[in-house]
Amino acid sequence: MNSMKLIVLLAVVLVPLAFLLGRWTAKPGRPVKRFHAVTGLRPGKADYYYQLHAATWPGVLKMIEEANIRNFSIAVKEIEGKLYLLSYYEYVGTDFEADMARVAADPETQRWWKETEPCQLPLPDAAAKGAIWADAKEVFYTP
Numbered sequence: 001m002n003s004m005k006l007i008v009l010l011a012v013v014l015v016p017l018a019f020l021l022g023r024w025t026a027k028p029g030r031p032v033k034r035f036h037a038v039t040g041l042r043p044g045k046a047d048y049y050y051q052l053h054a055a056t057w058p059g060v061l062k063m064i065e066e067a068n069i070r071n072f073s074i075a076v077k078e079i080e081g082k083l084y085l086l087s088y089y090e091y092v093g094t095d096f097e098a099d100m101a102r103v104a105a106d107p108e109t110q111r112w113w114k115e116t117e118p119c120q121l122p123l124p125d126a127a128a129k130g131a132i133w134a135d136a137k138e139v140f141y142t143p
Contacts, residue, residue: 032090032092033091033092034090035087035088035090035091035135036086036087036135036136036137036138037087037133037134037135038084038086038123038133038134038136039084039085039121039122039123039126039132040082040083040084040085040120040121040123041076041083041084041085041119041120041121042118042119042120043083045119046076046083046119049085049116049119049120052112052116052119056112057108057112059106060108060112063102063103063106063108067093067099067100067102068091068092068093068094069090069091069092070090070091071088071089072087072090073089074086075087085120086136117132120132120133122134
């Protein structure tokens, strides 16, 4: 490969990739806080829940980003015929409570929750607190 092709490859591929990686990671000096949680998925609601998340509303995704949440994922696991949702995300901001309050106050996110919450079946400890998701403790991590 000649040097001009290599320069073009670096400019077209690696520079945008470096930009994206920098955008989606914590800023220098800001530690990433990892969050894990679990909830049930109501019988008969799984297909609707999957459809919602296959086409997550753009305003909800925008709010997630603005609230300094990165690498957000939800997985599903069937155990003894019951479905459970497992969530994970990283928080890269400096004021978690304020960012989460902004998310909770967002009208589109509130509408989203009106669609998703009836699909979810809180575990007993979360239900006792009036919550949907029960916090899970991280026991292992490797970067």
